[in-house]
Amino acid sequence: MTDRRPKERADAARNRRAILEATAALLAEHGAEAITMDRVAAAAGVGKGTIFHRFGNRAGLLHEMVAESALTLMGAVKDGPPPLGPGAAAGERLVAFFEAMAWLVIDNLELMAVYRTEPPHPRTAEFHQFWFEHITALLREARPELDAETVGRLLLDSLAGQTVPDLVRSGETDRVLSAVRALMESVLRTP
Numbered sequence: 001m002t003d004r005r006p007k008e009r010a011d012a013a014r015n016r017r018a019i020l021e022a023t024a025a026l027l028a029e030h031g032a033e034a035i036t037m038d039r040v041a042a043a044a045g046v047g048k049g050t051i052f053h054r055f056g057n058r059a060g061l062l063h064e065m066v067a068e069s070a071l072t073l074m075g076a077v078k079d080g081p082p083p084l085g086p087g088a089a090a091g092e093r094l095v096a097f098f099e100a101m102a103w104l105v106i107d108n109l110e111l112m113a114v115y116r117t118e119p120p121h122p123r124t125a126e127f128h129q130f131w132f133e134h135i136t137a138l139l140r141e142a143r144p145e146l147d148a149e150t151v152g153r154l155l156l157d158s159l160a161g162q163t164v165p166d167l168v169r170s171g172e173t174d175r176v177l178s179a180v181r182a183l184m185e186s187v188l189r190t191p
Contacts, residue, residue, distance in 0.1 A: 012054075018044040019051055023065060027110040035062070035114065063121045065111050069104055070127045076100065077134055090141035091188045095181060097134065101159055102180045106173055109165050131156055142188055151187065158183065 008016065022043035026034040035058060041048040055061040082088035083096040105112060115121070132152060139148035159180075167176045 015044070015046050015050055016054060018046060019054065019061070020065060020068065023061060024111075027114070031110050032114040032117075037061075059118045062111065062114055062118055065108075066115055066121050067123060069108055069111075070123075073100055073104055074127075074130055077130075090138040094135070094138040094142060094188065095184045097138070098155065098159075098180050098184050099177065101131075101156070102164065102177060105159050105164050106168050106176065109168060113165070139187075143190065146187075155183070155187065 019040060022040050023035060026039060026043055037048050037051050037058060040061065041051055044051075051061065055064055076084050077097060077100075079085055083092040084100055085093075088096070121127070132149075135152035135156060136148045139146055139152050143151075164176055167173070
């Protein structure tokens with residue numbers, strides 16, 4: 001899978017980065033309600049038309065935020081250093097992947113909340129397929145006797161619900177990360 005964006009001019013790349021950083025800051029500081037084109041434009045120091053031209057609308061802007069996080073993690077899985085990237089044992093890669101995915105959710109709590117209220121990202125199926133194939137392949141290698149497809153889906157679904165946001169918002173991020181590691185280690189432990 002490749003990033004389908006065409007090469008950007010330097011000023012367009014700066015504006016894009018400023019818009020995405022402003023959006024992330026507004027999400028972190030004020031929550032989803034703060035994400036209006038006017039507020040993002042003011043925070044980014046660009047005209048509102050620049051945002052509309054680049055992203056189309058609020059959903060397009062949020063989709064870009066989601067895609068950026070997903071593509072970064074996908075790149076690390078495919079080409080990054082071990083244990084997340086190639087070169088480590090399947091079990092180590094699986095633990096590293098779930099820790100990285102937990103951080104993706106933790107670092108993007110407000111974005112994930114907004115994402116659930118917007119129309120699906122155009123590449124959602126592609127992203128999910130990549131995660132499922134990656135998890136399934138690693139589970140098959142680490143624990144060939146398991147139903148890797150079902151176990152993989154159940155494991156990934158464990159990060160998609162309300163438990164992680166609730167615990168993180170109550171200050172229990174370390175507890176979430178510890179539980180993710182314990183869950184993965186228990187799945188990888190052979191009887």
